[in-house]
Structure formats: C-alpha cells, structure tokens
Amino acid sequence: MSRVFKALSDPTRRRVLELLREGPLSAGELAEHFNVSKPTMSAHFAVLREADLITSEKRGKSVLYHLNMSVLEEALMGFAEVFGLDVSVKTRIGAAHRDGASS
Amino acid sequence: MSRVFKALSDPTRRRVLELLREGPLSAGELAEHFNVSKPTMSAHFAVLREADLITSEKRGKSVLYHLNMSVLEEALMGFAEVFGLDVSVKTRIGAAHRDGASS
DNA sequence: ACATCATTTAGATGATTAGCTAAGTATCTA
DNA sequence: TAGATACTTAGCTAATCATCTAAATGATGT
Numbered sequence: 001m002s003r004v005f006k007a008l009s010d011p012t013r014r015r016v017l018e019l020l021r022e023g024p025l026s027a028g029e030l031a032e033h034f035n036v037s038k039p040t041m042s043a044h045f046a047v048l049r050e051a052d053l054i055t056s057e058k059r060g061k062s063v064l065y066h067l068n069m070s071v072l073e074e075a076l077m078g079f080a081e082v083f084g085l086d087v088s089v090k091t092r093i094g095a096a097h098r099d100g101a102s103s
Numbered sequence: 104m105s106r107v108f109k110a111l112s113d114p115t116r117r118r119v120l121e122l123l124r125e126g127p128l129s130a131g132e133l134a135e136h137f138n139v140s141k142p143t144m145s146a147h148f149a150v151l152r153e154a155d156l157i158t159s160e161k162r163g164k165s166v167l168y169h170l171n172m173s174v175l176e177e178a179l180m181g182f183a184e185v186f187g188l189d190v191s192v193k194t195r196i197g198a199a200h201r202d203g204a205s206s
Numbered sequence: 207a208c209a210t211c212a213t214t215t216a217g218a219t220g221a222t223t224a225g226c227t228a229a230g231t232a233t234c235t236a
Numbered sequence: 237t238a239g240a241t242a243c244t245t246a247g248c249t250a251a252t253c254a255t256c257t258a259a260a261t262g263a264t265g266t
Binding site: 001002008014021072073080081090 | 104108109111112113114117172175176179182183184185187188190193
C-alpha cells in the first residue's frame with residue numbers, strides 16, 4: 001500500500017500510468033513524452049513495477065509496459081473503504097477496448 | 104496532488120487520518136497511538152497540514168486536529184477519474200453523522 | 207512570577223530519492 | 237562478427253525524509 005502511494009506521489013509516474021491506460025507502450029515510446037533521460041525513466045518504471053502497478057514484457061529489442069489496472073483499483077478501493085468511500089469502475093457505455101492481449 | 108499522495112505514502116500518516124475519521128483529536132492523543140517521539144509526530148502533522156488533509160485548531164493547552172474529508176475525497180476523485188474509476192461517498196444507512204459543519 | 211503541561215522548532219544523522227553521464231547487456235541486421 | 241538500437245545498471249550528486257534529543261514557545265494554575 002505504501003509502495004503504491006509512493007509510486008503515485010510523482011507526477012511523471014502518474015502520467016506514465018495515464019499513458020498506459022490506452023494500451024501498452026514501450027519504454028522508448030513512454031520516454032518520448034518526458035524531458036528526462038532514459039535512465040531516469042527506467043528508474044521510474046522500476047518504482048512502478050515494484051508497486052506492481054505495471055508489468056513488463058520483452059518484445060524483440062523493446063520492452064513493452066502494461067498497466068496493471070486491477071492493482072491500482074484494489075489499492076484505491078482498500079484505502080477508500082476505511083474512509084467510507086466507494087471506488088467503482090465507471091461504466092463507459094460503448095467503450096470499445098482495444099486490448100492486444102490474447103483471448 | 105503530489106503532496107496528497109506523498110502524505111498518504113507513509114503508514115503513520117495514513118493511520119492518523121484513519122483515527123481522525125471518528126472525530127477530532129489532540130496532537131497528544133494522536134501521538135499515544137504510535138511508537139515515535141512527539142516531534143516526529145509533529146512533523147507528520149505538518150506534512151498532512153501541507154497537503155490540506157487536516158486542519159489544526161488551538162484549544163487551550165492542546166492543539167486539536169480535524170480530518171479534511173472533502174480534500175481527501177476530491178483528490179481521490181480527481182485522480183480516479185482519469186482511470187475510469189468513480190469515487191463516491193459510501194451510503195451508510197442509519198449512520199448519524201456527528202458533524203457540526205453546516206449543510 | 208513560577209512551575210507545569212502540550213506542542214513545536216532547531217539541529218543533527220542516516221536513509222532514500224530524482225536526476226545525471228557513462229558503461230553494460232540484449233537483440234536485430236547487414 | 238560488427239554495428240546499430242533499445243534499455244538497464246553503475247556510480248555519482250544534491251535534495252528531501254523520518255527519526256532522534258534538546259531547547260523554545262505558549263497556555264494554565266498556584
């Protein structure tokens with residue numbers, strides 16, 4: 001739980017998660033959106049991976065990062081519950097999810 | 104936003120908020136629940152105040168701390184929205200809210 | 207005024223953090 | 237095998253963090 005909030009406490013990392021919401025992206029593609037060095041980005045990815053908010057997958061030369069939505073959801077839910085708040089998945093009517101994963 | 108998540112990234116501070124959920128408590132009363140020195144607790148209070156998650160009120164010799172529920176709510180809402188999540192106030196049927204604030 | 211109680215400020219320390227450059231590891235392609 | 241491409245690891249620095257003890261502030265009570 002602390003790890004998740006720690007991860008979320010950095011704007012760059014929050015933005016990374018936001019970008020991944022639309023679908024998986026490579027480390028390089030993600031890095032293009034920020035004005036910091038690749039190694040710095042790599043460190044941010046590591047923090048997010050530690051918190052289990054993202055997962056990585058080797059794809060040829062690249063590394064694809066996926067958002068772990070369920071972890072984000074559950075962390076927020078678990079925390080919110082204590083304060084009498086409900087976290088639920090917003091129903092986006094007609095939202096087509098372009099998700100490359102199998103099935 | 105970063106300030107809120109940073110504040111939430113420490114378990115002691117999360118627990119302080121949780122304790123304040125039941126109603127205002129003095130610095131000393133709060134400190135009793137933890138195994139750290141008073142000055143350390145005072146520093147934690149400062150972080151929470153910076154994030155506007157709590158407010159302080161002088162009451163005689165003591166300082167009363169109040170939870171700023173609306174700020175917590177709005178921060179969580181604002182963040183969750185980006186990820187297609189809804190945060191709402193849990194309806195606690197029959198919950199008498201002992202809260203002096205007007206409407 | 208003085209002592210006491212409640213809390214914060216000052217000042218120090220060791221650990222962690224975000225950032226960098228330079229070097230290392232994999233993978234592809236010629 | 238050599239070169240290029242995509243990332244990560246190593247190693248550094250400056251800043252922030254959580255913690256402590258000791259001292260300062262502020263309010264109450266005698």
